[in-house]
Amino acid sequence: MNIERIIQEVYQKIKGVDNKGKIATYIPELSKADPNKFGVHISTISQMNFGVGNYKDKFSIQSMAKVLSLSLAYRILGDKLWERVGVEPSGTAFNSLVQLEADKGIPRNPFLNAGAIVISDILLTHLENPKNDFLDFVQSLSYNSGISYSNRIAQSEKKVGYRNVALCNFIKSFDRIENEPTDVLDFYYDLCSLEMNCKELSELFLFLANNGNEIHSNKSILSESQSKRINALMQTCGFYDESGEFTFKVGLPGKSGVGGGIIAIHPDKYAIAVWSPKLNKKGNSYRGMKFLEEFTTRSELSIF
Ligand code: DON
Numbered sequence: 001m002n003i004e005r006i007i008q009e010v011y012q013k014i015k016g017v018d019n020k021g022k023i024a025t026y027i028p029e030l031s032k033a034d035p036n037k038f039g040v041h042i043s044t045i046s047q048m049n050f051g052v053g054n055y056k057d058k059f060s061i062q063s064m065a066k067v068l069s070l071s072l073a074y075r076i077l078g079d080k081l082w083e084r085v086g087v088e089p090s091g092t093a094f095n096s097l098v099q100l101e102a103d104k105g106i107p108r109n110p111f112l113n114a115g116a117i118v119i120s121d122i123l124l125t126h127l128e129n130p131k132n133d134f135l136d137f138v139q140s141l142s143y144n145s146g147i148s149y150s151n152r153i154a155q156s157e158k159k160v161g162y163r164n165v166a167l168c169n170f171i172k173s174f175d176r177i178e179n180e181p182t183d184v185l186d187f188y189y190d191l192c193s194l195e196m197n198c199k200e201l202s203e204l205f206l207f208l209a210n211n212g213n214e215i216h217s218n219k220s221i222l223s224e225s226q227s228k229r230i231n232a233l234m235q236t237c238g239f240y241d242e243s244g245e246f247t248f249k250v251g252l253p254g255k256s257g258v259g260g261g262i263i264a265i266h267p268d269k270y271a272i273a274v275w276s277p278k279l280n281k282k283g284n285s286y287r288g289m290k291f292l293e294e295f296t297t298r299s300e301l302s303i304f
Contacts, residue, residue, distance in 0.1 A: 003042065003299060004050045010294045011040055011052045014287050021278035021286035024258040029156035030060060033260065033277040038287055041198035043206050044270040045215070055198040059275055060153050062257030063094065064201065065191045066116040067208075067230065072137050073122045074226050084122060084176065085115045087233060094240045094258075094283060095163045097170065105174025109237040111255065114167045117177075120188040124179045130187050138194065141214060141221060142204040147196055154186075154193035161185060192257075201263050201273035208234075208253075208265045231267055242282040249293040251302030262288040266301055 015038055025031040039054035074081055090099060090108040099108055107114035127133040131149075139145050157164075168181040168188075177184060196204070206215045212227030213220050222230065234253035239246040246254060254264035260277035262285050272295070276287035296302040 001299065003044075003048070003301075006295065006298050007040060007042060007050060007052055010291060010298060011038070014038075014291045014294060015053070017290070019276070019278055019287060021280050023260070023277045024279055024283070026160065027153070027157045027258070028160065029150075029153050030062075030259060030277075033059065035278050037260075038276045039198045040272065040274050040291060041202045042270055042272040043199075043202040043215075045206070045210055045268060047215070049199070049203070051199055054275065055273075057275075058195040058197045058200075059261060059277070060150065060192075060257070060259035061194045061196050061201065061261055062192050062259045063111065063116070064255050064257040064261055064263050065194050066111050066119070067205070067234065067255050067263070068138055068141075069116065069119045069123060069134065069191055070110045070233075071222055071226075071230060072134065073119045073126075074230070075222060076126050077122060081122070085110045085118050087229075087236075089236045089243055091241050095167070097163070097167060100167070100170055105171045105176035107171070109233060111233065111237045112240070113164055114171060117164065117168050117184060117188055118171060120191065121177045121179055121184045124184055124187055131190055134187075134191060138204070141207060142200055143216065144200055144204075147194065147200060149190050150193040150195050152193075153195075154189040157189045157192065158186070161189065164188065198261075198273040198275050201261065202271045205263050205265060205271040205273070209267055209269060209271050211267075228267075231265055234265065239284050240282060242280075242284055245282075246284070246289065249289070250296050251304045252292070252296060253303075254292070256284040256288070258283055260285045260288065262292065264292055266303060269301060 041051035041055040212222030252264040274288040
């Protein structure tokens, strides 16, 4: 099978069909993205790399960073982590507040904003210099010192982050945030502001297709069991209230971001990143989902 040819053909097909949806505007700086950008890059365990379209253009990775902050927190705390955050799909939008009252400040999963805010709090407690240490972790995973935060995006989100302020304070009211909410949120906005291109994303996330081991050095980032569990969470919770649909149509663990990116993992085989800024009604990249559905259908490279 020629994966490169399948990617080329599926890319051309999806590019030619339609480009529905809307760019995220609730973070003012995100609304400046070019709606016509469309990039794809795959990195395989057998060290094949291939990209099409705008795969070298950097964009705001937003919620995809939640997988990286979760990985670092899991590395530090081990299974004690699950005392602070659940592992159940929520069936709600990424920024929902509704379940927190009944669940007494324990977010359903680490990919909801509520869950990622708790993970940020954990990292703030355990890292000496959270902003630098987290970036070091990301850069070392990717062998790429060119990856950085965007102060422009972080500040833009901070100005309008009313729901995140509400979430963080609400969780704090249950005594489940250890640090000052403003510090937790500043760190959360920073990590969501990371900018990468599809090539950097697929290379970086390949450790989750490689049993938690960094691909070049084989250095262990997470244990095999931890890596399996993060993939399981991406499968069940990575697309919020569209996680079932993504599993049904694409059949891979993955994670989206409101910048229009999606990363998907095939354990033991590959990581693939897709970027197209227009989002469907559930806040996931419209063309990104369509591309991955067609790609896994044609290549028969899904986990089911
Ligand atoms: O907190 C927020 O709303 C954003 N920083 C991240 C949201 C996001 O990417 C949701 N994913 N699709």
